[in-house]
Amino acid sequence: MSELTLKAEKLDAADELAALRDRFVLDEGVYLDGNSLGALAAHVPERIADVVRRQWGELRIRSWTESGWWTAPERIGDRIAPLVGAAPGQIVVGDSTSVNVFKALVAAVRMAREQGSGGGDRDEIVVDATTFPTDGYIAQSAARMTGCALRPVTPAEVPGALSSRTAAVLLNHVDYRTGRLYDLPSLTAAVHAAGAYAVWDLCHSAGALPVGLDEHGVGLAVGCTYKYLNGGPGSPAFLYIRRDLQDRFDSPLPGWNSHADPFGMRSDYEPAASAIRGRVGTPDILSLLALEAALEVWDGVTVEAVRAKSLALTDFFLECVAAYVPAGRVECLTPPAHGERGSQVALRCPDAGDVMRRLIERGVVGDFRHPDVLRFGFTPLYVGFADVERAARVLAEELLG
Amino acid sequence: MSELTLKAEKLDAADELAALRDRFVLDEGVYLDGNSLGALAAHVPERIADVVRRQWGELRIRSWTESGWWTAPERIGDRIAPLVGAAPGQIVVGDSTSVNVFKALVAAVRMAREQGSGGGDRDEIVVDATTFPTDGYIAQSAARMTGCALRPVTPAEVPGALSSRTAAVLLNHVDYRTGRLYDLPSLTAAVHAAGAYAVWDLCHSAGALPVGLDEHGVGLAVGCTYKYLNGGPGSPAFLYIRRDLQDRFDSPLPGWNSHADPFGMRSDYEPAASAIRGRVGTPDILSLLALEAALEVWDGVTVEAVRAKSLALTDFFLECVAAYVPAGRVECLTPPAHGERGSQVALRCPDAGDVMRRLIERGVVGDFRHPDVLRFGFTPLYVGFADVERAARVLAEELLG
Known part of the structure; x- marks a missing residue:
């Protein structure tokens, strides 16, 4: 030996x-591929079977209330919250990471522009040029649709790239390729000092290391749940909206699930008063509840x-x-x-x-x-x-x- | 008796x-609530159990290729295709209906503008004012982000509301509240005659009645799969992109799954050459494969x-x-x-x-x-x-x- x-x-x-x-x-x-698809927790199959056979098969439509389907996005968000250093009420789960990057980046640009002192002139989105490609593609679309220019730079160049024109900055906490961890506290502070908003992609850090979203004053973050959180193939992503920004979060995807009164079926849109405004359409229950079960391995x-x-x-x-x-x-x-x-x-x-x-x-x-x-x-x-x-x-x- | x-x-x-x-x-x-959540097909639980226990639990990451996970969005789209009168290769499944309405409406506006004779001046999105609310909210966002005005009218008023300013029209095939069926062929023809694109919401018709997408020359359509298609709670929606429009479909959500070479991890975006460009992020496998199994009840x-x-x-x-x-x-x-x-x-x-x-x-x-x-x-x-x-x-x- x-x-x-x-x-x-x-x-x-x-x-x-x-x-x-x-x-x-x-x-x-x-x-050693849990950074791509986490393994199956042993108790999950039985839980999914119950969701399928009893909640869907027997209770059917009643499960939206009786089985807690409707509130799953925010309930599971609260379950993820302590793993990324967030107090409850700031995370919703749903949609893919790409879709959440779009929501967060567009909302970040809008928030940066609405504040005083020349916010309206902010017309640049800075993005990590070494990022997982989808983030760059989505950032390009967010820039195009908000009238911004996209400025791809290396993470080391980010502080130098910030200016009074910067609206939003999309950063990775951990590089998907190299595994390099970036300095979230100092980069967040630099972005905020420039009057812009940082959007952090936590795909490769959520469940792997302390993120400290609240502690470091991060405004917006997204992450996937099928890597270190073991939620299952393509399980929904999460979106973090810091509590004091929730009233200003102006989603480009204002689906009925984000409405203050979703069953009022009103033709005018009034966003919900919390992180729920990060929701969009009907939540994907099978995948959500598989994720919820998987998160129980974190007990203790x-x-x-x-x-x-x-x-x-x-x-x-x-x-x-x-x-x-x-x-x-x-x-x-x-x-x-x-x-x-x-x-x-x-x-x-x-x-x-x-x-x-x-x-x-x-x-x-x-x-x-x-x-x-x-x-x-x-x-x-x-x-x-x-x-x-x-x-x-x-x-x-x-x-x- | x-x-x-x-x-x-x-x-x-x-x-x-x-x-x-x-x-x-x-x-x-x-x-009698299958128009909200379809019932569970009896063979589906066992199929989901196999996806969870064997495909995820045992094959894990290998299932992306070996279990056909990667191609599920277009494969299942082809399975839905005959039910809505579409030839293969025009439908992808994924994301919620709301997200797909956003993709389709923005793409419709862009297509209407790129064509000749004053297409660039088209600055109105016409929407059914009696629609399911999410469609109206999302149409409002699509209008805002493409510099269009939103014009809500009743379906009867649609033909009269069309003009050389119309870029896109969002219509329901069947009204979610009254159950009224609208005349898809004639409304589509009227919209096209005005040089605009219709986006049809088929949530309440897919699986309930013949739609005839190809026959009637519909350009873009979306629909949900958890009503008459019995895909399960919150199962992913579908997006139809008529074959001859696919090269012009310019998605506002160009996630890495829509790339011509998704595993090339290229920083430049090159959209796939087919309906696949309607995909966005990593597909939600549990829900997708539950839907795929559910569609087998349509055999014969x-x-x-x-x-x-x-x-x-x-x-x-x-x-x-x-x-x-x-x-x-x-x-x-x-x-x-x-x-x-x-x-x-x-x-x-x-x-x-x-x-x-x-x-x-x-x-x-x-x-x-x-x-x-x-x-x-x-x-x-x-x-x-x-x-x-x-x-x-x-x-x-x-x-x-």
Whole structure:
């Protein structure tokens, strides 16, 4: 037994979160793709079966009230809230991340313009040029539809790009490709100091590390729920609207679910007085309630504990890779500093596509990002240190083979 | 046994669709709210369980390709296509009806403007003022974001409201409240003759009656799938983009799923060359695949046969109501002419809210629409003539009681 195998054993033995693994359906492989699709929590199938057979099949239309369907978007938002550092009443769940980015960015531009001292002149949306593509595409559309110019810059260039023309800034908390964690508190403060609004994309941080939305005064944020929150394939995204901005949130998608009196069927639109105005159409109940069930695995678990384990996992993975993989065979894109690292490790090598195919055949599941990146996501709720050592060992074998 | 009970028996005995009822989970009551939430098809729970336990739980990320998750939006669109008279390759499923109305209306305005002879001056969106409220709210937002004025008129006033300024017209095929069916062919032709684009909302006609999208040259249409298509609570809506317009469909929500090369992760946006450009973000798999399973009840069933039975059901309901309910106690809002009737009957009475509560207590489930409307939806796949007679009889008792 190698030194690193022994170390993995010790780390697993000392891991206070180790028992959580039993809450999930896993196989004998190593699943390091929870940053793309989280694993299934073991109790979820039975809960979905109840939603389908009893709530839909037997109660049918009555479930909108009797099974709490109607209020699911905000109820589940409140369940996510503590995981991203938000007090209740500020998050609604529904629609895809892309649609929520659109709502948030357009609303941000409108808020920036309505305030005093030349707000009306604000005509730029700054966007992280390294972002997951959908954010850039949607930002382009939001800019076009609000009469703004889109200004793509690297995250490091954001502070220098801000001016009295900036209306909104779309930022990623963790880069989907490299796993780099950005400094949310200081970037938010810089954007606000410029009189603009930041929209944070939390897809790769929600459920992986503390976000501190309230603490850092973030105004608007969106995130997905099928990665570290394990909500299931394509489960609805969430939208955070800081409490004091809710009255000013002017949605470009004012569907009937966002109305103050949705069943009044009024022809005039009056937005709801809370984060509910971030809702749009009829909520997608099966996916929402699967997510709600999945969130129960967080009972008694803090995101701080998850973060501590996440850093230990990625540290250990980097240590194993350094020990097993010949120097120069891969290049690590993920920053070594804890303060700059999300919950994934990205390694670059020219044959990444082939390597990942072979890894998956051997039960080590990460993913490949065009053209040359191996991504490994570490979900502390169900990934252990022995998994990490094995993944690095198999990776080394395939890189040498 | 009354004359109408006997008649119901005969009608049920002659009903070629009667056996379809066994494909659904129903109870001893009469469910006349399928125009709000369709009933559960009996085979759907097992299919969802497989999606959850095997596709998500075991295959996890591999299911995006191996279980056909990625292509579900267009595959399921093709499954809906024959029910609304569309050839394959023109429908995608995803997002809510509200979000799809937004996509379609904005795209319609853009198409109207790009064409020759003063298209750029088109600055009005005409909307059915009696529409389901969300359509009006979303039309208002689409108008605001495209620099158009919103012009709400009654459907009868639409032809007279069209002009060289009209960019887009949002119309309902069947009114959600009264059940009135509008003349899709002639209204579409009038809108096109004015150089504008019609967007049809098919929420209350898809799966209830022949729509003939291709036949009547409709350009854009949206519809929901949880009413007569029985997709489940909040199941995703569909978007129809006529084939020859697909290259010109310029979506306001250009998420990464609509990209020509979605996994290229390119920073520049290049829309897909087909109806796929109506997609936005990651599709909601649980709800989509529940819908896909639900659509199997249509195997061997034509929408023409469904329509014939629907008219027979609503005719018989009106006959029973006329026989059982004292004249003047209720006012029928649904037109008597077949050509103007959808698949529901709306009755107005001052105490409608109370009456519907008592009906539901007795197992006759319709719904109430503020302030004074009783709605009864007739889904020919699972409603029979004895149900209809019983519903009218119980209604009469409660109206007299």
